Amino acid sequence: MQNQVISDAILVSSYINGDENALETLINRHKQRVYSFIYSKVYDKDIAEDIFQDTFIKVIRTLKRGAYNEEGKFLPWIMRISHNLIIDHFRRNNRMPKFDNSGEFSIFSVLSDNALNAEKQIIKDQLENDVRRLIEELPEDQKQVLLMRMYNDMSFKEISDKTGVSINTALGRMRYALINMRKIIEKHNIILTN
Numbered sequence: 001m002q003n004q005v006i007s008d009a010i011l012v013s014s015y016i017n018g019d020e021n022a023l024e025t026l027i028n029r030h031k032q033r034v035y036s037f038i039y040s041k042v043y044d045k046d047i048a049e050d051i052f053q054d055t056f057i058k059v060i061r062t063l064k065r066g067a068y069n070e071e072g073k074f075l076p077w078i079m080r081i082s083h084n085l086i087i088d089h090f091r092r093n094n095r096m097p098k099f100d101n102s103g104e105f106s107i108f109s110v111l112s113d114n115a116l117n118a119e120k121q122i123i124k125d126q127l128e129n130d131v132r133r134l135i136e137e138l139p140e141d142q143k144q145v146l147l148m149r150m151y152n153d154m155s156f157k158e159i160s161d162k163t164g165v166s167i168n169t170a171l172g173r174m175r176y177a178l179i180n181m182r183k184i185i186e187k188h189n190i191i192l193t194n
Helices: 002-016 018-040 045-065 074-092 112-138 140-151 156-163 166-188
Strands: none
Touching: 002 018, 002 045, 002 074, 018 045, 018 074, 045 074, 112 140, 112 166, 140 156, 140 166, 156 166
């Protein structure tokens, strides 16, 4: 392990001193790990590819500016850059990824696709539980319309017939249910991942 740390540091300093090949060696050494980490958060090859490219563009710019000073911690530094770019990506798209509290990459980033699918299923189950808990907090009339629409896939005409209210009233209740769920999410600072 010590050799790897030393050689990363030597490669960084060689690159800063003008050896372009040193950077290629560094990228090749760490690309699988960095890419796997990014993919485990975004589950999309194109997005992962973009964030991966942006990570190394940022690495190159920082090194060229002479602003790199993470002595012997090259890989954790790259991981932190990619972590921040992933968060930026999700913020732009109003979604938050699933990170553990330490901010370090999780074991899922280096496991097989089956493990990723298992994690996805866990997150999906968690999300469904969170949503059901949110629905429970709604007023009864809004909850009724939302459950019929979302879980029974009923049309507003069918909801109107079943509940004995007009279609407009059913639509209004659905709208208020969604507004109220958004308020509950903001009030409790809930992050829904998917």
